[in-house]
Amino acid sequence: MKTYVLDVLENVLNEEEANQYYYKAFIEMDKRERIPYMVNENRYLKFLLRLYKMDKNVVYKFRFFEKWCFDFLSNSEKLHYKNFIKKLRRKASNKKKFFSKDKDILEMIFKMSFRDVFGFQKNYRIYFSNLKILITSLTDYYYFITFLDKDEEKVRNLVKKSKLFLRWGGNMELKEQEKFLEIKKEVIKMIESKKEKLTENNIKVDIMVDIMNDEESYYILAFESDSGVAQLEITTPHFAPYYYVCFNILWLNDDEPYWWLDEENSTVTDILKNLEKSLDYFINS
Numbered sequence: 001m002k003t004y005v006l007d008v009l010e011n012v013l014n015e016e017e018a019n020q021y022y023y024k025a026f027i028e029m030d031k032r033e034r035i036p037y038m039v040n041e042n043r044y045l046k047f048l049l050r051l052y053k054m055d056k057n058v059v060y061k062f063r064f065f066e067k068w069c070f071d072f073l074s075n076s077e078k079l080h081y082k083n084f085i086k087k088l089r090r091k092a093s094n095k096k097k098f099f100s101k102d103k104d105i106l107e108m109i110f111k112m113s114f115r116d117v118f119g120f121q122k123n124y125r126i127y128f129s130n131l132k133i134l135i136t137s138l139t140d141y142y143y144f145i146t147f148l149d150k151d152e153e154k155v156r157n158l159v160k161k162s163k164l165f166l167r168w169g170g171n172m173e174l175k176e177q178e179k180f181l182e183i184k185k186e187v188i189k190m191i192e193s194k195k196e197k198l199t200e201n202n203i204k205v206d207i208m209v210d211i212m213n214d215e216e217s218y219y220i221l222a223f224e225s226d227s228g229v230a231q232l233e234i235t236t237p238h239f240a241p242y243y244y245v246c247f248n249i250l251w252l253n254d255d256e257p258y259w260w261l262d263e264e265n266s267t268v269t270d271i272l273k274n275l276e277k278s279l280d281y282f283i284n285s
Contacts, residue, residue, distance in 0.1 A: 002152065004166040006047075006135070006145040006159070008040040012167075022140065026115040027072060040141060041114050047162035048110055048135070049103070051128050051155070056101045060109055061125040065092040072115040073108065081108055113137035131155070176236040177217065179268065183234050183244055184219045186272050191221070194279065201225060201283050223282060228252050230282045232275065245271050247278040251285075258282075 013021055026037060052058065070078065070085060078085065084104040091098040091105075100106075106126070113124035117139055124137040132148035133155060145166070147155070159166055191198075191205065198205060202225065209220040223230040228251040234244060243266065249258035260278045262271050 003144055003146045004168060005138075005142060006044075007142040007165050007167065008043050008163070009142075010165045022117070026117050037141070041111065043163050044114060044143070045107065045110060047158060047164055048106060048126070050158045050162065051131060051133065052103060052106055055128040055130040055133075056103075057099070057129045058101065058106060059097065059099050059127040059129055060092075060105075061097040061127070062092060063096070063120055063123045065096070069112050069116070072112045077108075077111070084108065113143075114141060117141060177212075179244060180212075180217050180219075180234060180236050182268050183271055186268065187219070187221075187232065187234060187275065190272065190276055190279070194283070197283055198223075203283060223279075225282070226252075227285055228282070230279075232279075245275065247275055249278075249282050249285075 024033070026034065029037070067089075073081065073085075081104050084102060085108070087102070088105055088108060091100065109124060109126065113126075114137075116123065116137070119139055121138050122136050122144075126135040127133070128135075134144075134146040134148065136144040136146070138144060145155075156166065204224045206222045206224075207220070208222045208231075209218045211218045217236045219234040221232045223232070228249055230247065230249040233246045236244070243262050243264055245262045245266075247258075247260045251257070258278070258281065260274055262274070
């Protein structure tokens with residue numbers, strides 16, 4: 001199994017270029033602003049349709065699917081896909097995973113995944129079951145492509161024909177998981193070191209979620225005291241408000257909620273320092 005980044009850009013953007021490229025959500029752009037993004041969208045779509053021509057047995061999987069996903073389609077597209085929108089609603093509303101041979105459903109789901117630029121990472125997955133190729137949305141207008149079979153040369157040629165680029169992406173997922181595990185390990189140590197303080201202040205601690213697999217990694221702790229409730233979330237990067245860690249407090253006396261979110265460049269040391277500060281604030285309030 002090999003995983004690559006599938007991108008319309010040959011090289012990674014620098015900070016200035018990225019600020020310009022991601023300056024506005026796709027659905028907030030006017031028609032003129034959308035033109036270069038539509039050109040890029042069509043490159044991806046041509047590639048997917050070339051795969052579809054080779055393999056019509058497509059499986060779709062979502063982390064979640066809501067009615068507002070259809071807001072990413074223009075009015076003319078909604079009219080064009082009218083019959084298939086009803087079909088997609090039926091399939092996706094009841095299941096997070098479904099099979100379809102319909103070309104229009106492939107087009108709609110891809111367009112949603114491309115235009116949902118600031119949404120959840122890995123929310124949309126498109127699996128060509130005969131080719132054994134998985135396309136996973138990463139937001140930011142690019143994707144992971146995973147070859148589950150050894151023969152990938154034919155697909156590489158299709159990537160070139162579609163004016164797309166492949167970059168080695170296996171290390172990216174590995175680094176994310178490694179950082180997630182390191183933060184989780186240190187958080188468990190921190191909670192253990194504060195066990196006495198937590199007990200003294202009558203604070204209950206519960207593990208709400210503890211998941212780690214190929215699709216998602218989450219570790220969520222809930223804290224409950226006489227003055228409020230707090231939640232600590234650790235995950236692999238998936239959407240804009242935070243990258244790996246979020247800590248929030250809701251007070252029972254309706255005081256202003258407390259939030260701490262890590263940032264893209266936060267180190268594990270930075271994260272642990274701020275988490276300890278946040279937890280101490282909750283314990284001592």
